């Protein structure tokens with residue numbers, strides 16, 4: 001499918017990119033990681049060289065969303081890093097004699113905004129809140145490539161579960177330390193995807209021209225935060241604290257402010273309708289199976 005194809009992965013040094021680059025290489029693709037880091041062979045300062053002869057671009061670049069509290073300047077950096085990186089990529093593609101045939105651009109389920117427990121799929125319009133605004137602008141920047149005749153796939157990622165980074169080790173840590181508890185009332189949705197399924201979905205989106213427009217990258221069975229936390233506790237053989245929801249809600253607000261509210265307390269139940277219509281088969285549908293694969297007990 002990707003065999004022999006030259007694929008540029010912008011932001012490919014991160015969690016998703018590292019796994020994706022391995023999966024692409026296994027499929028026989030030639031992978032070029034585009035990075036700001038010194039010592040990397042392909043840099044943003046010489047996009048024409050990085051993109052030369054590329055058949056596809058996967059864009060994952062952007063400042064960490066959950067790394068720090070959302071101050072005004074942090075929010076600006078989160079938004080601008082994504083929109084500007086995407087605009088630069090699209091402009092550079094437009095300057096090539098022959099642009100790549102496909103751009104797979106990351107976005108996030110945060111685009112749907114707070115959903116009060118209602119299920120959503122790609123038919124839902126973008127919602128409210130800071131993350132929704134970021135994703136809207138990010139996707140609009142990616143759509144700039146449509147005018148070049150490039151197929152644009154906007155992958156709306158759920159929480160990516162992996163052994164070696166992202167949310168899972170952070171969520172597992174307090175549970176291992178006998179400090180695990182549901183967050184807030186615990187009934188908010190947690191839409192997740194196993195990192196291996198995500199890599200497989202990107203490969204499918206690269207190889208199958210039927211993939212276009214928004215595609216949710218989430219497992220078919222999103223769970224509540226409480227169900228996820230209980231599954232973690234069972235996998236790690238730990239009890240959970242019987243903390244009343246309002247204590248953690250207040251603490252989370254104090255610790256993380258707007259970020260804590262949007263990311264941890266207002267999740268949605270997002271379904272991968274488009275990927276399933278296109279015949280994509282998830283290897284990890286149930287969160288218990290994903291956790292069994294990714295976490296060692298004890």
Ligand SMILES: NC(=O)c1ccc[n+]([C@@H]2O[C@H](COP(=O)([O-])OP(=O)(O)OC[C@H]3O[C@@H](n4cnc5c(N)ncnc54)[C@H](OP(=O)(O)O)[C@@H]3O)[C@@H](O)[C@H]2O)c1
Pocket residue numbers: 010011012013014015016017034035036037060061062063064065081085106107108109157158159160161166167
């Ligand atoms: N992981 C998740 O659960 C999740 C969920 C929803 C959406 N997403 C989105 O999917 C994308 C990939 O996720 P990830 O977990 O792999 O992210 P990540 O580990 O933070 O990697 C993102 C990469 O973007 C690059 N980057 C950071 N700031 C940049 C800037 N100002 N300009 C250009 N590049 C910059 C970095 O590469 P260099 O340092 O090499 O330049 C970094 O390795 C991210 O944009 C993320 O927001 C992730």
